[in-house]
Amino acid sequence: MNIINARLRGKTGLYRIQIDGQRIGAIVAQSAVIQATGVTDLDAGENLVTAPFVEPHIHLDAALTAGEPKWNMSGTLFEGIERWSERKALVTHEDTKTRARKTIDMLVDHGIQHVRTHVDVTDPSFAALKAMLEVREDTRHLIDLQIVAFPQEGIESFKNGRALMTEAVAMGADVVGGIPHFENTREQGESSVKFLMDLAERTGCLVDVHCDETDDPQSRFLEVLAEEARVREMGERVTASHTVAMGSYDNAYCYKLFRLLKRSKINFVSCPTESIHLQGRYDGYPKRRGLTRVAEIDRAGMNICFGQDSIVDPWYPLGNGNIVRILEAGLHICHMLGYEDLKRALDLITDNSARTLHLGERYGVEVGRPANLLILSAPDDYELIRSQGHALVSIREGNVIMQRSPARVERLLG
Ligand code: 17E
Ligand code: FE2
Secondary structure, eight states: OEEEEOOOOOHHHHHHEEEEEEEEEEEESSSSSOOGGGGGGGEEEEEEESSSSEEEEEEEETTOOOOSSSSSOOOHHHHHHHHHHHHHHOOOOOHHHHHHHHHHHHHHHHEEEEEEEEEOOOTTTHHHHHHHHHHHHTTTTTEEEEEEEEETOSSSTTTTTTHHHHHHHHHHEEOOOOOOGSSSSSSHHHHHHHHHHHHHHTTTTTEEEEOOOOOOOOOOOOHHHHHHHHHHGGGGGGGEEEEEGGGGGGGHHHHHHHHHHHHHOOEEOOOOHHHHSSSSOOOOOOOOOOOHHHHHHHHOOOOEEEEEBOOSSBBBSSOOOOOHHHHHHHHTTTTTTSSSHHGGGGGTTTHHHHHHTOOOOGGSSSSSSOOOOOEEEESSSSHHHHTOOOEEEEEETTTTEEOOOOOOOOOOOO
């Protein structure tokens, strides 16, 4: 199979991408637009062909539970955790699998093929984790799923938290999580980070910590995580999610912090729609945006990407799987609508996210890599955002797994 008349990010002109079985066999420059020949060609129509979109941060175990049994009325993270704790008591194996599968379908419909999901393991029954380990296998033909052992109610401040984390990794979680800002004391927050880094180092897991997801400028567990990563030389395998307290740090502290962050080589995930909704809730006016310093992290040469976090759960009532919507919102909220940012905006939901997930050579439009590709509805990053475009075709290991027909509008008067 060939994809013809394709534009590639960072390159000029048109290309033919030859797919040999499950791999990209060749990428050949075309001198002009060519005609498709039957079923062997997919015509990109002079639009972008990219590697799949990535969802680097979502909670599939909680998806589609908003309002069950009660709605989050304050819109805060902390009420979300309370509401989820009530819903968690009702979680079953089948309920989790059904909701996760529905949500994965939404992601696939928007061109996502790589997903990192946090799964709450502060539950001695491990009902959600057991279900999600099955979902990881059941959906391999659609997505690569990384499972984070996520201690929603704390490692130190939840009963047997350390043992639950250790057991979750032994059961097959890929990534070690944490939530230091939610632990009862600062000491517990610090010791939880040291514990989870030990666990990851011992088991070879990646690390992704919900870190400083609060407007409290005193929440400074990011420096602990970064220093642990630096000393152990694990930074490229470590991710700090949210870090929204950084939006409230003063510049003097942040200047010093950035030196450590750069040396640590850790990755960052921001969930802009979630954070603009959950944070700033204890402010009057002026009201903080409650996001991390996305543009500044990017400008400093560090790796940052965007995630959706929630789809219709106790923390966020909306969401439909469309990561381009998150990108558009994030660019607005983070003051990143400058031309230079728009030109390369897709980095934030493709290459940067793939680096966060440590996908290495399993990802990218390069000869020899898996034929996991999207045909988009626009010729470049800027136009995809402006037109609120979509992935029109999603190809996985050489097979078309999703095709979207663009909406057709009829003008009745000129
Ligand atoms: N849990 C948490 O601690 N923070 C979040 N943003 C979500 C779940 C969605
Ligand atoms: Fe999260």
